[in-house]
Amino acid sequence: MQVFFVGAGPGDPELITVKGRSLLGQADVIIYAGSLVNPVLLQFAKQGTAIFNSASMTLDEVLQTMETAVNDGKLVVRLHTGDPSLYGAIQEQMDALKAKNIDFEVVPGVSSFLATAAALKQEYTLPNVSQTVIITRLEGRTAVPDKEKLASLASHNATMCIFLSVHMLDKVTAELIDGGYAEDTPVAVVQKASWPEQKIIRGTISTIAKQMSEAGIGRTAMIVVGRCLDANYELSRLYAADFAHMYRDAK
Structure with missing residues (x-):
């Protein structure tokens, strides 16, 4: 696997997943959504990683950057804000990679x-x-x-x-x-x-x-x-004393 779509989380750099942070440290190429992703996350990249801000790129330019890196045997992280499955515009990227027979993986993030x-x-x-x-x-x-x-x-x-x-x-x-x-x-x-x-x-x-x-x-x-x-609400039955389930008897 050479291409990873990674959810960067909502902003706090500690809210990226362990897997996402690990991939940032392994990546040879990072393409990040610069208008939304906290740039502090880029400090996890290894020295010499090529970093591209997709805010100034077209879809074709993003895809070409990925394809060139893959052809050169490099690992690519496409870093999206939050979780990439929500308003991340990743489906068009994934479909284009499929058409080029480039495999990829999606790493979820905190929305x-x-x-x-x-x-x-x-x-x-x-x-x-x-x-x-x-x-x-x-x-x-x-x-x-x-x-x-x-x-x-x-x-x-x-x-x-x-x-x-x-x-x-x-x-x-x-x-x-x-x-x-x-x-x-x-x-x-x-x-x-x-x-x-x-x-x-x-x-x-x-x-x-x-x-x-x-x-x-x-x-x-x-x-x-x-x-x-702001509403009043009923307490959950899950923790009610008179509610029995497979882990607890009713009291």
Whole structure:
């Protein structure tokens, strides 16, 4: 195996997986998503590794760099932010490598929506509140299927984690209300979760846009919507004294 797609994690360099860090240390070529990946991670590269910032590259240039390295017998790490399976644009890269008969492996990473939950000290799935997490984004330059429009998804009133949309927050909140969320539904926005400069703004659907504008936050932030952020909830049956399972008798 000569090509590895590696999830860099949300920003904190200690949140990359052990396997991901090990591969960075072995790589002869690293192509990293410079607009989002914490450059501190590059300190794990060995001396002499060729490093490319894909923010200034086209898809064809990324693929050519990979193919050239593979033909030279080199190990390539394609370093994506968070977990590469979410909004990582890796499928087109993997399909192109398959067409060239170049094998590869994907190494998962900690997604920013999980780092956001950690920053908020919040569980997304609370008994009798929400048992579903919707991961989505507002339509922008990349279209969203009609059945996945934000207003349609909002009808479930589940916990929602919204990527890549904080710069269109007015439109986000309008669609959430159109879809059925109450205006007093709690919202939290976390900018650069797990980074030293992490910021957290809490409000409601009706207040969050103004709060964000006043805070000057307009990019690199996760929006979380749902009653899990402030609701009363039932305790889990898993640890209830009268609940028996294969590891514990009821008491």
